[in-house]
Every structure is written in C-alpha cells, then in structure tokens.
Amino acid sequence: MEIRAPVLHAFNQPHRIEPIEVRPPRQGEVLVRMAASGVCHSCLHAAEGAWPWVPTPIILGDEGAGTIVEVGPGVADLKAGDGVILSWMPACGRCRYCAIGRPVLCVNRPPRGSLRDGDTCFRLGETKVYQYGTVASFSPYVVVPEECAIRLKPGVSLTAASLIGCSVMTGVGAVVNTARVPPGASLAVFGCGGVGLNAVQGGAISSAHPLIAVDVHDLKLEVAQSLGATHRLHATREDVPRRIREITGHGVDYAVVAVGDTRAAQQAWDSLGPGGTCVIVGLPAAGHTLQIDPATLVSPERRLIGSYYGSARPREDFARLTDLYLGGRLKIDQLITRTYEMEQVEEAFRDLAAGSLARGVIVF
Numbered sequence: 001m002e003i004r005a006p007v008l009h010a011f012n013q014p015h016r017i018e019p020i021e022v023r024p025p026r027q028g029e030v031l032v033r034m035a036a037s038g039v040c041h042s043c044l045h046a047a048e049g050a051w052p053w054v055p056t057p058i059i060l061g062d063e064g065a066g067t068i069v070e071v072g073p074g075v076a077d078l079k080a081g082d083g084v085i086l087s088w089m090p091a092c093g094r095c096r097y098c099a100i101g102r103p104v105l106c107v108n109r110p111p112r113g114s115l116r117d118g119d120t121c122f123r124l125g126e127t128k129v130y131q132y133g134t135v136a137s138f139s140p141y142v143v144v145p146e147e148c149a150i151r152l153k154p155g156v157s158l159t160a161a162s163l164i165g166c167s168v169m170t171g172v173g174a175v176v177n178t179a180r181v182p183p184g185a186s187l188a189v190f191g192c193g194g195v196g197l198n199a200v201q202g203g204a205i206s207s208a209h210p211l212i213a214v215d216v217h218d219l220k221l222e223v224a225q226s227l228g229a230t231h232r233l234h235a236t237r238e239d240v241p242r243r244i245r246e247i248t249g250h251g252v253d254y255a256v257v258a259v260g261d262t263r264a265a266q267q268a269w270d271s272l273g274p275g276g277t278c279v280i281v282g283l284p285a286a287g288h289t290l291q292i293d294p295a296t297l298v299s300p301e302r303r304l305i306g307s308y309y310g311s312a313r314p315r316e317d318f319a320r321l322t323d324l325y326l327g328g329r330l331k332i333d334q335l336i337t338r339t340y341e342m343e344q345v346e347e348a349f350r351d352l353a354a355g356s357l358a359r360g361v362i363v364f
C-alpha cells in the first residue's frame, strides 16, 4: 500500500513527507496502523548524526502504539484489530540471554534498521528506507516482527500507551528492573526529559527517599516534583554533588543518568555515597568517554552499571506498566505537554531541543 511518511534522507537535514510503499507482513511479522508516537530524544540525536552507524534514508520513531491491521504467516498470538504497544527490541526468545530473562542482551538481532530477513518494509521508488529501532513509529503504518507488537488491554488510550514502549519502560525500568532500588534508599535522577521523568516515577513507585531531580530546565524540574521528586536541583546554578551530600548526609545511594551527556554522568558519579550505584541510561554522541579514578570506585565500593531499555522484558513489563497507569500509580497523561500532526515532526524536534516539553506526541 502507498502511504505518506516523514523520511530523513541525511543527518542534519529536515524530514521530507514523501509517498512510501509499505509491503505486506511476511513470516512472523505484523502490519500495524499507528495511533500515536512519542518524539524521543534518541531520534533527535540520530537525526543530528550523533551516531554515525544509523543508516539512511530512514523513518525515525522508537515509541508508538496502534492497531494490528494484518498478520503474516505463522503469527498465532495476534490478530487484526488488536491494540498493541510497539517494542524497539526484537529478541529471538531462544538464545542464552533470552532464556535467562534478559532479552535486551539477545544475540540474534535483525540487522540495524531492518527486519529479520534483512529487508525493510518501506520503499521510496526503488530505494530501501530503513526502520529506526525496527518500529519506525513516525510512519502511520509499519511492519514489525511479532515480538515487537505487545498486545494492550482493551480500553487503554493508545496515545498514553505509545509512551510505554520507550520512555516509560526505559526510565521506570532503570530504577525498578536494573537498579532494583529498595524503599527508603536515596535516588537522584540526572536529566528530566522523557526518560528521566519516568526514572523519577520509578523512584516514587519504589518509595525512594529522598528523591532528587536534577536538570537545567525549570519546567522539567517542576514536572519532576509533580511526579514525586522531593528535591529539585538546577545543574548549572548549583553545586550539585555538594547539595546532594547536604540533602542525603553521605551522598546518594543511587544515581540515574538519563541524559546523553558525560558532564551529567560525572556529576552523578561525584554525588554517590559509599556503596552507591550509578546507572548510565543516556547515550552520549559517539566518541565521548567517561574518566573514572579507580580510587573513587574501589574503597567506597561504588558500582557503575548500564541500563538498556530499562532491562525490559516487554511482554511482562508493558502489562505491568499499563496496570500501574490504570491504577493511577504511573502518570502518563501528565507527561504529554503537546501533540503534533505527523507533518509537524520538525517542529516537534525544535520544541524537544529547546527543552520546552516533558513529552511531545505525534497523533495520527
């Protein structure tokens, strides 16, 4: 079928809305009609060329929700009409890491920007157009592997559900799944964008205390407070590590770095107390490195760990997050500052870069 979708032809160039051919689903694939897509910072980074390995031309978008239109051969668990949340993490379900419940470490991934058979579902004339994060959620229609479409309970807003597939999962998961922050532990979240605000929510759900939000935008700090942060620190106006030691006594037990910025990671590391754990979530541009003096690691027994997609097990975690949302424990509607038409993707990126949003969402 022919659709119109925003295509990024090269880094640092505006999207062009173009006629795209979408092929039908093949073995183990499903065709999804998108209802809504979050506008994630990782897509902005990709568009700016921060990660040279991202192939072009490409359709961006890594979090979305929609409705199954058609299923390919061999798909047993999904049918046309099912509401689904998209997961940007295809996993084989059979390798060692899938078997031990860590599908983010799956070793049988499709090639970057492609489906399992190495092809993509999009053509612009004769040209193959890649699928960012497999799910290319800025497109009104997309074909994805069946394990990337997680059935949603009936009656849940697809606009709210669209954020569960990346920012909510990544942020809440970093705290709840990766770090496993216990009640009463102190937690500081560095960077309160889409992912960081959800890390704050993960802290609130886990009863972390104090729960400290750090950012350079007052608006985001205000939103963080409304989601449960007990303290807010402005990263450039205040000496953050010193303020955190004042608040906690010894330094923080857990620090989550939810921004792709090595200065924030350094501040987080310097804010840790003895025995503290620093969780890196945000990915800086290629080539940026962190310098850690081993003396600050060894005798205080600090830990530096990474969290990828909130250590997601999408089938289990999306259902759990949906239930927390339905139960009022996880706020999603409050995160959505503004909605856009698909044609306004450049405007959504500008607002995101300006820091004037908690989350922008494209509604189809």
Ligand SMILES: [Zn+2]
Pocket: 040, 041, 042, 043, 062, 063, 166, 167
């Ligand atoms: Zn994302």
Ligand SMILES: [Zn+2]
Pocket: 091, 092, 093, 094, 095, 096, 097, 098, 099, 103, 105, 106, 107, 108
């Ligand atoms: Zn696997």
